[in-house]
Amino acid sequence: MPVSDAQVLALRAFLSHATDEMAPLAYQLGDTGITGYLRLADTALSLLARRRFPRYSNADLVRYVASVRRERLSEGDAYDINPVVGEDVMRFSLGVPVLPQPPQDRLQAVIALLDALSVSELHTAADIDELLAEARVLGDQWLAGEQR
DSSP, X not given: OOOOHHHHHHHHHHHTTOXXXXXXXXXXXXXXXXXXXXXXXXXXXXXXXXXXXXXXXXHHHHHHHHHHHHHHGGGOGGGOOOHHHHHHHHHHHXXXXXXXXXXXXXXXXXXXXXXXXXXXXXXXXXXXXHHHHHHHHHHHHHHHHHTO
16 A cells, blocks of 8 residues: 555654644554554655765764764653664664564654654755655555565
């Protein structure tokens, strides 16, 4: 099933930090639509990570995840991410095979890292639209590959 307009709208609200819109849009996706939304978020994270880290070392990824965790400390422990999971999510986003992580921990890391990268890499609505267009195409390709 291809990425839907509703999934793109929900992720646009997240990337734009439109908190009033985000929850209702995500809720409307339901159980079946949330899978495509999460794949779209994964794809957007991968694209942003590759922009931010065209060349990197493991130390670069460790420092980046640590900086994201440090910035989120003021939001409370519930917003912290497991550093090993965060580093693996970044590696996976950059095309490195990693071992599977607990789904909830992985989801929390994807959301935190996507949020942090969107703040630093997406400066205008046009930047968000460009990322979403690219992520939608790639997300459709990934979803098609999973259904085979």
